[in-house]
Amino acid sequence: MPGLLLDTLNGKRGDRVPLWLMRQAGRYLPEYRALREEKGGFLAMAYDSEAACEITLQPIDRFGFDGAILFSDILIVPHAMGQHLEFLAGEGPKLSPPLVDAELEGLTPDRSRYEPIYETVRLCRQRLGAETTMLGFAGSPWTVATYMVAGEGSRDQHEARAMAYRDPAKLDAILDRIVAETIEYLSGQIESGAEAVQLFDSWAGSLAPDEFERLVIAPNARIVAALREKHPDTPVIGFPKGAGEKLPAYARETGVQAVGVDETIDPVWAARELPAGMPVQGNFDPLLLLAGSDRLESRARFILEAFADRPHVFNLGHGIDRRTPIEHVERLIAVVRAFEG
Numbered sequence: 268m269p270g271l272l273l274d275t276l277n278g279k280r281g282d283r284v285p286l287w288l289m290r291q292a293g294r295y296l297p298e299y300r301a302l303r304e305e306k307g308g309f310l311a312m313a314y315d316s317e318a319a320c321e322i323t324l325q326p327i328d329r330f331g332f333d334g335a336i337l338f339s340d341i342l343i344v345p346h347a348m349g350q351h352l353e354f355l356a357g358e359g360p361k362l363s364p365p366l367v368d369a370e371l372e373g374l375t376p377d378r379s380r381y382e383p384i385y386e387t388v389r390l391c392r393q394r395l396g397a398e399t400t401m402l403g404f405a406g407s408p409w410t411v412a413t414y415m416v417a418g419e420g421s422r423d424q425h426e427a428r429a430m431a432y433r434d435p436a437k438l439d440a441i442l443d444r445i446v447a448e449t450i451e452y453l454s455g456q457i458e459s460g461a462e463a464v465q466l467f468d469s470w471a472g473s474l475a476p477d478e479f480e481r482l483v484i485a486p487n488a489r490i491v492a493a494l495r496e497k498h499p500d501t502p503v504i505g506f507p508k509g510a511g512e513k514l515p516a517y518a519r520e521t522g523v524q525a526v527g528v529d530e531t532i533d534p535v536w537a538a539r540e541l542p543a544g545m546p547v548q549g550n551f552d553p554l555l556l557l558a559g560s561d562r563l564e565s566r567a568r569f570i571l572e573a574f575a576d577r578p579h580v581f582n583l584g585h586g587i588d589r590r591t592p593i594e595h596v597e598r599l600i601a602v603v604r605a606f607e608g
Contacts, residue, residue, distance in 0.1 A: 269462070272333040272400040275578045276463050276502035276525050276546050284571060284579050286603045287334035287402070288596070290586030291326040295593070298325050309354045313339050316386035323391050327399055329593075330600055334400045334463075334580075335391055337456070339384050341406025341467055344448050345415045347381055349374025358419075365418030366437075367426045371444055381452055385459040392460030403461030405453050407468035407507070408445040408486035415441060424473045431478055438482075446486050450493045457498045465504040465527070466490065469585075471517075472509015479513050484520050491522040504548055508585060515540045530554075530584025534573035546578035551599065557588045559595035567602040 269277075272285040293299055299322055303312065312318045322338040342360050346352040348371075350362040364373070392401045405411075409427075416438070417426040430438045453464050471483045491503050506527030507517050518526045518541050528537050528549035541547060555566055571581065581603045587596075 270333060270398045270400045272580060273462050273502070275580055276400075276504065278524075278544060278546060278578055280578045284581050284603055284606060285333035286581045286600065287332040287336060288326075288583050288587050289336070291330075291332060291336060292322045292338045293587065294589035295587055295591045295596075296325055296329070297593075298329070309340070310352065313343070314380075314383045316383050316390055319383075319387040320390040320394065323387065324394060327395065330596065332399070334402045335395055336402045336465075337384070337388060337391070337404060337461070339387070339404070341404075341411060341469075342414060343380065343384060344405060344411055344445065344452055347376060347378050347452070348415075348444065348448055349376045350415060360414065360419065362414055362418045365426075366416045366441060367418070367430065371440060378451070381455055384452075385455050388456050388459035388461050400462050401460055403453060403456035403464040404467060405449045405456075405464070407466045407471070407483065407505075408442045408449065408490075409474070409482045410468050410470045411445050411449075412438065412441050412482075413470050413473075415445075424470050428473065428478075431482060442482065442486050446489050449490050450497075453490070453494060454497055457494075457501050461501070463502040463504065464494070465506055466523070468505070468507040468510075470509070471507035472511065476513060479510070480516075483507055483510075484517055487517075487521040487523070495522065502546075506548070515542070518542055518545060525578075525580070527582070528584065532584075534570050538573050538577065541577075544577060546580065547574050548580040548582045550584040551581070553583045553585055553588050553591070556583065556595050556599060557591045559592060559598065563595065563598055564602050567599055568606065571603065571606045 271281050275285050306312050306318050319338045323335050326332055327335050342352055345362055352362055354360050413424040413427040416430055494503055502524040504525045504527055505521050505523035508529045510517055525546035525548055530550050530552035
């Protein structure tokens with residue numbers, strides 16, 4: 268029998284609202300910090316299937332979330348496409364050579380880099396109970412391209428946005444390759460046991476409307492169509508962070524089965540404007556969870572009530588902050604699980 272989360276993503280509203288948190292397998296957990304101290308750097312753990320599975324299951328063991336999100340990173344795809352990837356302490360990820368200067372044709376792809384990730388999914392699915400949904404994920408093409416072009420993250424995605432105007436053919440070629448790789452990568456996760464997958468477009472909010480249509484909606488629609496053809500029973504969650512008023516168009520035009528809503532969106536507006544019956548995921552503010560003020564309970568109930576007339580997966584508006592106290596997470600879980608609506 269499918270778990271509550273999977274049922275909800277398939278359009279059913281159950282007796283309670285399922286719950287998981289983006290970045291729930293990570294640095295806010297003392298057990299994660301202990302394992303990282305033992306195993307070494309982030310990338311080494313992501314490619315160590317036993318360690319990555321243990322990390323994926325840590326928040327399930329502690330909190331009993333309804334979904335287990337694969338411990339990995341969106342930059343596995345450019346790594347498999349041939350860019351060198353490293354995570355530097357205090358600086359974040361670095362990809363080389365940056366495609367602002369280099370060409371795709373100069374990269375040497377290595378799809379064997381996907382295999383440890385698939386093995387992590389297989390191990391997790393074997394060890395999870397049937398009531399817990401195994402979630403895979405990948406970065407959406409625009410967000411992945413911003414890292415590949417600049418070689419690192421940036422506040423305004425300047426290099427990729429400038430390329431979109433200055434040399435659109437080059438950026439389109441990069442996006443086309445990312446689309447093809449993402450279809451391959453997510454298909455492999457699904458074949459290994461992922462029951463639903465999420466597309467993270469963390470930098471979707473940096474684009475003007477025309478570019479959003481071309482660089483966010485169109486590439487994601489191609490991925491969703493291909494996955495639906497190959498894996499028609501596997502829901503795809505689309506999460507275009509920062510989409511704002513463009514969110515309804517994204518929900519309608521990409522073909523995703525469920526849409527993630529970030530914390531800047533009014534849930535009442537989202538419930539009114541998104542397609543009727545479409546499952547919605549979100550959208551508690553990660554910084555309110557960090558702060559843990561008196562507003563924690565009231566805001567959580569407000570979100571639950573706003574989405575009470577459609578399938579709803581309670582989640583954060585983005586990833587959990589590494590400084591978040593465990594007791595704040597426990598308070599949030601208690602509110603969600605006590606909700607009757």
